[in-house]
Amino acid sequence: MAQHGIEPHSHGLVPLQTRNERPRSTSASDFQEINNRQEIWRYLPMERLNGLDAEVMSEVSASEVAIDLAPGVTAQWIDSSAAPVGSAGLPEDRISAIAWTNASKTLLVEVAEDSETTNPTTLTLSLEGLDARAFHLFVKAGANSKATIVLDHAGTGSLAENVEILLGAGAKLDFVSIQDWDKGSAHVSTQFTRLGRDSALKHVVVSLGGDLVRVTPSAALDSPGADIQMFGVYLADSSNYFEHRPYIDHIAENCVSNVAYKGALQGAGAHTVWVGDVLIRETAVGTNSYELNRNLLLTDGSRADSVPNLEIETGKIEGAGHASASGRFDDEQLFYLMARGISESEAKRLVVRGFLHEVVQKVGIAEVEDRLIASIEQELEQVGV
C-alpha cells in the first residue's frame, strides 16, 4: 500500500520553508503579481498602493533630493548599471524589482575611508504629486570610516525605493530613514545592508506619516565580527498603515544583531505590521541575536500585527531570542501615577514617552529625537490626551 509522503509529490502552493529560499531578481516578471494571498503582501491594503505595482513609472529627479553633506562625505548621481549598484543586495519582491528597473540613475553617497564626522549628512527627498516614482540610493561607508546619514522622506508622493548600504571593514555608520509623508502618500522601501568585517551599522526607521508605508530592511552578515543594531519607532493614527519587516541573515561567524521596534497606535483604522525574520545559518557560529517588537494601543479600533520568526541552523551560538507584545494602556500604571497627583493626560504622556523612550534614546541624533518627541506630543493631543 502506498504511503503518503514516501514519494516526492506536490501539495500545490507550498510556502517557502526558509527565509533563504526567496528568489532574487531585478526583473519584475520573475515575481508574481501582487496579491494578499502571498505572505509578504498579506496585510497590504492594495487600494493604497497608488500604482507602485505598475511595471513602468518615472523616477525621482535630482532636484527633488536636497543634499546636505558632512565633511568627508560626497554625493553623485551615477548610472544604475554601474558599480557598486547591486553589491549590497538584490530585490526579493516585485515592487523592489520594479523600482530597480525604473530608476536609471542612482544617488551614490560615499563616506571616505578613515574619515570621521559627527555632523549628520542629510538627504531630504520631497515629492509633490501622487504619480508613482522610483528611487535608488547607494550608501557606501569606506573602511574604518565613521558617519551618520539621515534619509528624510516628506511631502505628498508615491515612492518605490531601493536603498543599498555597504559598509567596508571596520566602518561605523548610523543610518536613519524617516517616513513623514503627508496624507494620501504611499511608500514602499526596500533597504539592503551588507556589513564588512568588524563593521557596525545602526539602522533606524522612524515612520510618522503616510497612508501606506512599507519598509523592509535586511542585513547580510557575511563577514565575521559585524554588528548590526536595527531600531524602529512608529506612531500610527487612523489614516496610517505602517509595515516593517526587518530581516537579519547571519552567515559569517561571531556577528551580533539586535532588532528593537516599538510603536504606538491610536484611532480607529490605525494598522501596523511588524514581521521580524532572523536566520542563523550553519556557518554563523558564535552568533548573538535578539529581536523585539512592542506595540502600545492607545485607543480602541487600532490593530497591531506582530510576528517574530527565528530560524536557527546551528547550535553553536552565543544566544538567540525574540520577544513580541502588543497591549493597551496599563491601567495600573495610570493609577500609580495619578495617585501621586499627576493628571490623567500627563500620566498618559509619561507612559507613552516612557514606552518609546527605550528606542528613541538609541537614535542618538538630537534633531531626530526632538522631532520624534514633538510628533509624540502631537499625536497625543489628537487623541485628546
Next chain:
Amino acid sequence: MATLEIKNLHVSVDTDQGKKQILRGVDLVIKSGETHAVMGPNGSGKSTLAYSIAGHPKYEITDGEILLDGENVLEMSVDERARAGLFLAMQYPVEVPGVSVSNFLRTAKTALDGEAPKLREWVGDLKKAMTNLRMDSDFTERNVNEGFSGGEKKRHEILQLELLKPKIAILDETDSGLDVDALKVVSEGVNRAKETTDLGVLMITHYTRILRYIKPDFVHVFVAGKIAEQGGPELAERLEAEGYDRYIKTDA
C-alpha cells in the same frame, strides 16, 4: 489640621462569579498627627479599604461616604484625591518603563504644588531624603520600580511620602517583605514625616512587627469587611499573643 472621615463604607468588586461585597460598613476617623493601625487576617478587606480611599477604579462604592475636611472624596478623581492631600504607599508598586524616578518625582511634585519646584531646593531636598533612607544617588536615574528589589520599592514609596508631604497617608502593608534593617529605615522615614508635617497615618498590616517602630495611637481589628474591635496599642500586644483566631471563630 486635616480630618479624614470614613462613614458606613460599603465596597464591592466585580468577579467572574458576579459582584462580591468586600467592605460591609466601615467607620473610621483619622486626624492629623494621629497614627491608626488597621490589622486583620488575610482577605478581611484591609487593602480594599486602602485602594477605595485612593480611588482605584476596580472598587465600587455601594454605600457610605469618605470626607477629607468635609469635602466629598468619592467625587474626586484619583489625581484630585492626591492633590487634596491623600497618599497611598502601595504594597505592590507597578513598574513604569522608560520613566526615570527623577522625572516621575519632579512631575508629581509639580502636579501637587501647581508649579515646578525651585531646582536647587528640590535637588537638595531629594538628596537629603535619599540619604536618610540609605538610597544610592544613582537611584533617581533608574526607571520607576523597574528591577527594584522589594526593599527598594518600599523605600521609594516612603521617599515619595517624605517629598510630596501629604496630609493623610495610607500605608498598605509597607512592612511586608522587609528585613529588620529595611523595616527600621522605612519606619524612620514615616516617623520623620509625622514629626515634620504632622501627618495622619493609616497603617494597614497583618503583623504587629512594624508597630514596634511606628507607634500607633489607635488599633482597629478588621474582620470580614468591618471593624470588629478597636482600642489602643495594648490591643496590638494582645493580637501578638493570641492572633486572629478569636475573631474568626466569633464571626463563624
